[in-house]
Amino acid sequence: MRLENKVAIVVGAGQTPGETIGNGRATAILFAREGAQVLLVDKRIESALETEQIIKDEGGTASSCAGDVSVDADCLAFTNICVERYGKIDILHHNVGIGVGDRGPIETAESVWDKMLDVNLKGAFLTSKHVLPIMREANSGSIIFISSIAAICSMNAIAYKASKAGMNSLSQAIAIDNARFGIRSNVIMPGLMDTPIAIEGISKAINKTRQQVRARRDAQVPLGSKMGTAWDVANAAVFLASDDAGFITGVNLPVDGGQSARIG
Ligand SMILES: NC(=O)c1ccc[n+]([C@@H]2O[C@H](COP(=O)([O-])OP(=O)(O)OC[C@H]3O[C@@H](n4cnc5c(N)ncnc54)[C@H](O)[C@@H]3O)[C@@H](O)[C@H]2O)c1
Incomplete structure (x- = not known):
């Protein structure tokens, strides 16, 4: 029970x-x-x-709220709803991210760039903008942004890469600016994960079977030649959210089976 008595917002919880x-x-x-x-x-x-429903079936406590992270009024609304329902906000976990349609600058449409930056980067700015005053008041809090190793590794998907690199910088700025309030801000950079957004999404985009996509991704991972799962990201998030990580802030943590450590 490492998060006992804590209240968390998970954005992108579907x-x-x-x-x-x-x-x-x-x-x-x-x-x-x-x-x-x-x-x-x-x-x-x-x-x-x-x-x-899954959480309630397991005996946990959760409730839901519709919201688009790229809309300022929505971010303010779900922040207020959290305080009304649970009285405080200890943890903001910002998971939302999209990544379709961009390649190099020549091939990428302006509309694709705008949408990706709007959701991936502006969304992270807006969620933290409204949650931070609540956390400052409480003199504590933990913010976790789900970025990607794309932020630091070579990748020809410029809008996605730039949005995630921007997220890393945003988190670092928040960490430094809010340390005096006891608020921590950290980033998780997943590598190749076996999740629907990746497998189903890519298999549709490049017209290959899920098995073919999995085999290609598995082969790129140093640790065990196997992608990670969503539970690997979740375990890292629990650690960063918990008091066990009480002296950790401004960190970009790869959860990638060593992929970002491989140089050359
Ligand atoms: N799977 C991977 O291999 C991988 C690798 C690196 C990083 N990531 C990152 O992981 C995160 C997503 O992981 P996931 O498996 O939970 O994806 P997912 O697509 O299963 O879940 C994301 C949820 O966000 C919601 N969402 C989308 N746009 C939204 C918006 N504007 N406002 C509010 N909600 C919105 C979607 O409805 C969805 O339920 C992203 O940030 C992604 O960049 C994934």
Whole structure:
């Protein structure tokens, strides 16, 4: 029960439909198993409600709320709802991220760039903008952003890469600016994970079977030649959210089976 008596918001707590579990859903479930009360926010409320049902079936505490992270009023609204329902906010877990349609600058449409930066980077700014005053008042809090090793590794998907690199910088700035309030801000950079957004998404985009996509991704991972799962991200998130990580802030933690450590 490492998160006993804590209140968490998980933004992007639903999931893309698919064979496996997504990062946001697994994290919300693990937060609840560790004793947190969890507000589940998602643009698709029906998907957040599925996560809520899983948590309630296990005896945990959760409720849902519709919200789009790229809309300022939505971010303010779910922040207020969390305080109304649970009285405080100890943890903000920002999981939302999209990544389709971008390549190099020549091939990437302006609309794709704008949408990706809007959701991935502006969304992270807006969620923290509204949650931070509550955390400052309490003189404590833990913010976790789900970035990607794309932020630091070579990747020809410029909008996704730039949005995640921006997120790393945003987190570092928040960490330094809010340390005096006892607030920590950290980033998890997942590598290749076996989640629906990756497997189902890529297999549709490049017209290959899920097995072919999995084999190609597994082969790139140094540790055991196997992708990670959403539970690997969730376990790292529980640690960073908990008091066990009380002296850790401003960190970008790869959860990638060593992929980002391989140079050359
Ligand atoms: N799977 C991987 O291999 C991998 C690798 C690196 C990083 N990531 C990162 O992991 C995160 C996503 O993981 P997941 O498995 O939970 O994905 P997911 O697609 O299963 O879940 C994301 C949820 O966010 C919601 N969402 C999308 N846009 C939203 C918006 N504007 N406002 C509110 N909610 C919105 C979706 O409805 C969905 O339920 C992303 O940040 C992604 O960049 C994944």
